[in-house]
Amino acid sequence: MPEQSSLSAYHLLLQLEQQFDALLATIEAAVSLYEQQQPATWVFNQTTPTTHWLREALFDMWHEQDQDGRETRNYIAIVAANDELLTAASAVNQAKARFSELLQDIKQAFPQTLSEAKSRLPHRHPHVDEVLRRNGLARLHLKQSWRQLPIAQAPVSRVRFAWYSSGRSIKRLSVQEAEHKLLQLDTEAPHIRIQLRKLASIPSGEVLAQVQTQAPLMRANLFFTEPLEDGHTRRALNAAMPIFVPDNNQRLPHINLPASQPPTTRTRARRRDEKLEQDVFLPSLRIYRYR
Template identity: 40%
Template sequence: MSSTDTVELLESLNQLNQALLCFSEQLLNSKLPFWLPGETARSLPQAASLYTDIWYRDGQDGRTTLTQHGMIGANPDLIQATLRLNSAKADFQSLATRYQLSQSADTLQLLHRRSETLAAMLHRHGASRLHLKQCYRQIPLFETCPSRIGFSWYSSGRSIRKLTPREAEEKLLKLDTSQPHIQMQLQAVGQLRPGDMLAQVQNQVPVMRANPVWKHKDSTLRKALNTSLPIIIALNSDNPTLPAYNEPPLTPPETRSRVERSDLKIDPQPFLPSIRVHRYLG
């Protein structure tokens, strides 16, 4: 990475920090209604801390992010500060990602983790504890106020990718094939027919989903989005009222909220546990 690139990335980080400060100032000055359930943030100062926290906390797992749902009414100044902050976040992410991708041809791997060179550069400039996921995530914003927002836990809980036996074998061969348990799994996948399909399953953390509804005279608009931060909502100064909403449980349900298709059921017992691969039933 050239010195020019380093300066560009650090300047982008500085602009992000300035946008965070401006956003926080506007948020703390807000006199509009808000709804903040849960333990992380129940007041505007706590919400400001949540929005602007881009650093790892002591003991925090790097794979996790701090989350909180809710709604915060916003005047035009806070709306503009939110737009500028989201733009600064996107600019910093673009530069950081471009730098990561310039270090290696293995782009798929680098898309999922910070490169060692980026981490080293951030450390040299006092930013080694920067939490990139919390830097990058956009603040949810509605520039027009919905009639209602329904909040619910989305707990399907799994990301599923179909694999052929050959693809599964290739993944196993990248592991330590001298280990007996890997050899056993290679033997198992070798007994499959070429047309057999497998499922690689990645368990996911339940997320809070917001379902806003805008009702107009002649139409109704519905949307759905996952939200890890309170939603900033533009309120009419003549009628500064939050949209109607429900109050979901503060913790996600233990069971899945979606019914699995009968023709795509997956054996709960891993077939190739080292790579999280299961067989389809039936």
């Protein structure tokens, strides 16, 4: 039985390597087509985009030294693509999706082999020596490898970019779960003991909220020249990767010029119905009480 399990894991690893090769080949086909066609392009913070900027963006799948694994590098751009280039971008998305699905299969069935898979894949990259020299270590950044390329469903008349810097994720926790997390910290530290006492003073059935502030991101509103089949005339999306829009006689849609850096203070009004207390309850865990 263990031999059969090892064989299954080996087969999945082989499939993953083959799919990674297919992903790289699909990206190469798309960027080569882009470099050949040189379509109208707008790249954030670049007056004149370099010929190879899309290659750099789509092949960027690596951790940089000291990079937080939760962070990803952004490539904010608009490409006015003809049908051939739109098809190539869609093929990249399909290859990314299949690669992501295989990784999830390995993670669920053979979690112990995931680190092996991540260490083997970089050496299949055609420029791995360059990556190793540049970064000192080639580690695959999974989030950057599978994130999709936004593709507009129809011709776009204008694009409005704006920084979104007040996003956050909220995870509901029980008092018992919060206590367990606190006990994993240095319980001899005075500030941890104070938080444990605070936690013990509230009802055991109370639900708490752990808040994670998200990094600022650029959002794009695409305004279509005609309503879509569902009647919508615009679509909002995160602009972390180049957005491919159908070319309109080889012209870009009208694009506003967003600030080069995200705002340092909150720009949106605080919601009146916000349900969390304003002051953090357990600072070490970013846990708040509900009002």
